[in-house]
Amino acid sequence: MSTYSTIKRFLAGAVCPRCEAADAIVVYSREERDFRECVECGFVDEMHFAPQAREPDTRISDQTIKADDEQVVKIVSLPSGRPR
Numbered sequence: 501m502s503t504y505s506t507i508k509r510f511l512a513g514a515v516c517p518r519c520e521a522a523d524a525i526v527v528y529s530r531e532e533r534d535f536r537e538c539v540e541c542g543f544v545d546e547m548h549f550a551p552q553a554r555e556p557d558t559r560i561s562d563q564t565i566k567a568d569d570e571q572v573v574k575i576v577s578l579p580s581g582r583p584r
């Protein structure tokens with residue numbers, strides 16, 4: 501399972517480990533894997549998360565959408581026909 505959307509979004513406060521550019525890191529998911537990429541130098545790295553990093557399926561929360569992100573991305577994969 502991937503943590504991020506396939507849509508690239510900026511990771512606020514992240515610093516590129518290669519060129520040390522601030523706020524230049526985008527995160528995205530490809531084929532169930534999570535990557536981070538620097539838009540300045542093209543650095544790409546696969547990210548690994550602990551299995552429990554993903555929220556339990558029993559509780560739908562919108563708190564994972566951070567309002568202070570540089571680029572707000574609308575999450576369109578809302579569950580359908582599901583009681584809150």
Ligand SMILES: [Zn+2]
Pocket residue numbers: 516517518519520521524538539540541542543
């Ligand atoms: Zn970089």
